[in-house]
Amino acid sequence: MRYQEIRAEFDSKTITVYQAYNKNIALSAIKYQKFEKPFSFNRMTWIKPSFLWLMERSNWGNKSNQEYILAIKIKRECWEKALSLGVLTDPDKEVYSSGYEWEKQFREAKVHIQWDPERTLKGGKLQERTIQVGISRFLIEEYNSDWINEIVDLTPLVKKMSLLRKAGKYKEVKRFLPKERVYPLDEVIGNRIGLR
Template sequence: MTSLYEIRADYDRETIVVYQAYSSQIADAALKAQKFVAPFSFQRMTWIKPSFLWLIHRSNWGQKPGQTRILGVRIRRDGWEKALSLGVLTSPEKQVYASRKVWEQEFNKAPVHIQWDTERSPRGAALPCFSIQVGLSRHIIREFVDEWIVSIEDLTPVVRKLNAIRKGSSKSLKRFLPPEKVYPVSAEWGRKLLISR
C-alpha cells in the first residue's frame, strides 16, 4: 500500500534517477557534455524529481513551452541524500516545526527546499499520495552538476510514445514506465521530511 508521503524512485545501490524538463537548447548542451552547461542557469533554483509520472504530467507530456525535452539524470545517491539532509519543507508543517517563525528561519537559510505534490496516475489522474521534488539553490547547484551527475539520458522519444499510447488506446502504460520503488530513509529523515514509516 502506498503511503501518503514516501519517496518512490528508480535507483540502485549507488545511483538514483531524477527527472527534469528543459528547452532543446539546454537539453542538447547537457546531453553532449553529460552535465549541465550554458545556457543552463547556475543562478536560480533547479528542481529535481524522482517521479517520472509527476514530471511528465507537470510538463504536459513535454508540450509546455521551455519544457519540451525530458531528461533522466542519474545522480549519486550520496549527493541525493546530502540534498535531503539539507532540505527544509516549503510549508510550515506543524508535525515538523515548533512554530512558523522557526520554519521561516530555517527555510530562508536552507540551500535545499523540499516540496510534496500530488502524485499522478499513468493517465494523469490525481492520486491520494504525494511525490517529492527537491529544489537545489544556487549555493549547491555547482556541486550537483560537477560531483553528483553520473549520466544524462534523453527520454523525450519515450515520453512522446507514451503520450501517443495514452491518447490513442486503453492499453496500459505501466510496462513502459521506469521501475520505481520506495526509497529507504531513516526515522530521523522521515520525521523531518513528513515521510511516514
C-alpha cells in the same frame, strides 16, 4: 501506503530524477553529461523522482520550454545529502515547533522540499504525495559537477508513450514506465522532510 513517501527508480549507487528543458539546454546536457549555459546557475533547479509527476507537469513534453525530458542519475549519497539539508516549503506542524522556527530555517535553506500529489497514468491526482527537491544556487555547481553520474535523453520514448496514451493504449504505455519503488531512507532524514 504512506501519505508522503519517496518512490523512485534506483540501484545500489544511483537514484534517477527527472527534469524537463528546452532544446538548447537539453542537447548540451546530453552531449556533455552535465549542464552548461544557457542553463541558469543563479536560480533554484527542481529535481523529481516521480516520472508521472513530471509527465503531468510537462504535459508529456508538450509544454513550451519543457519539450525534452531528461532522466538524471545522481549518486545516492548526494541525494541523501540534499534531503538532509532540506527545509519544507510550508510550516508542517509535525516537523517544526513553530512558524518562526520554520521561517528562519527556510530563509537559510540550501535545499527546498515540496510534497505534491502523485499522479496516475491518466494525469489524475492520488492521495499519496511525491517529493520534489529544489537545489539552490548555493549547491547547484556541486550538483552539476559532483552529483550527476549520467544524463539520459528520454524524449523519443516519452513521445512514443504520449502517442500511445492519446490512442487510449494505457497497457502498452505501462510497459515503458520506470520501475519505481519506495526509497529506503534514514529515519532522522525522513523526520526532517515530513516522510510519513
